Amino acid sequence: MFGECHAHMIMDGVSFREAAAKHRNGPDEALIRQVLSAYQKQGVLFIRDGGDNLGVSRLAADLAPEYSIDYRTPVFAIHHRGYYGGIVGYAYDSLKEYAQLVQGARAQRCDFIKTMTAGIMDFDHEGRLSCPGLPKQEVSEMVHIAHSEGYSVMTHFNGADHIKVALEAGVDSIEHGNFMDAECLSLLKETGAVWCPTIAVTGNIIGSGRYDDTVLASIHNRQLANIQRAFSFGAAVALGSDAGAFCVPHPQGILDEYEYFKQAVPDQAFLDARLAEAEVTVRERFKAGNVIMEN
Known part of the structure; x- marks a missing residue:
């Protein structure tokens, strides 16, 4: 089985608030072990977490070797105060504070x-985000600072213009990446950044009654089409379901993500080979010290 390249151990696929509350007095080791065991039973032995502000992913990474799981974590995500991101990390007001x-x-x-540099999708209005993205100069400096410290950058981005900013800034992976256009897909190939579409986030909530299914289906189908186009462009696309998000439970999320990918790319032999290549890239790149220092 492939690895899970975008997960959140702190979440449970049902209610973020209730899931996070279980860790408020310290990470719940028994619960974390339960989730790790479930991944192990499914043969998912590589997990890249998106971080949290309660120490859950840090403990998960420490426990994971007992389950033969290679677990990578940013520990927490970083966002500009007033922009999206507080749900999984800490805020900064200046680039000095970011550093x-x-x-x-x-x-x-x-x-x-892990950086949070644009908002989440408005599931009631296609193409709309919860908040704008950060300015190009700021994103570039954030990437430069992280790379200078020897760290790759996993970044949360949606919206074609914002995604272009991220790719031109040199981020190492785009997470979610909804509403890409042809230029974004070309830049993915050109820059070598890995894209984790997390398409299970939309696919799994269609029919839940939580949002407008017409809007959800349109967003979902657009993402499927872009996944297909990304492979045709020769871009690196990895399996990452955003496991823990609403209706994306551990470890079922990555299995669902794979099924959606098969809808986009029916040639399974081709798909599996390309997914394996992308996962190797993620494993090699998202490990401390694996970035060539910038001049």
Whole structure:
């Protein structure tokens, strides 16, 4: 089985608030072990977490070797105060504070840096985001600081213009990446960044009654089409379901993600080979010290 390249151990696929509450007085080791065991039974032995602000992913990474799982974590995500991201990390007001947070992640033995640089989708209005993306200069400096410390950058982005900013800034992976256009897909190939579409996030909530299914289906089908196009462009696309998000439970999320990918790319032999290549890239790149220092 392939690895899970985008998960959140702190979430449970049902209710973020209730799931996080279980860790408020410290990470719940028994619960984390239960989830790790479930992944092990499914043969999912590589997990890249998106971080949290309660130490859950850090403990998960420490426990994971007992389950023969290679677990990578940024420990927490970093966002500009007033923008999206507080759900899984800490905020900064200046780039100096951002650099301090990078050092804080280092002190907690992070494997890479996770940044939140654009909003989430508005599931009631296609193409709309919860908040705008950060300016190009700021994103570029964030990437430079992380790379200078030897860390790859996993970044949360949606919206074609924002995604172009991220790719031109040199991020190492695009997470979610909804509403890409042809230029984004070309830049993916050109820059060598890995894309984790997390398409299970939309596919699994169609029919849940939580949002407008017409809008969800349109977003989902557009993402399927872009996955197909990304493979045709020769871009690196990895399996990452955002496991733990609403209706994306551990470890079922990655199995669902794979099924959606098969809808986009019916040639399974081709798909499996390309997914394996992308996972190797993620494994090699998202590990502390695996970035060539910038001049």
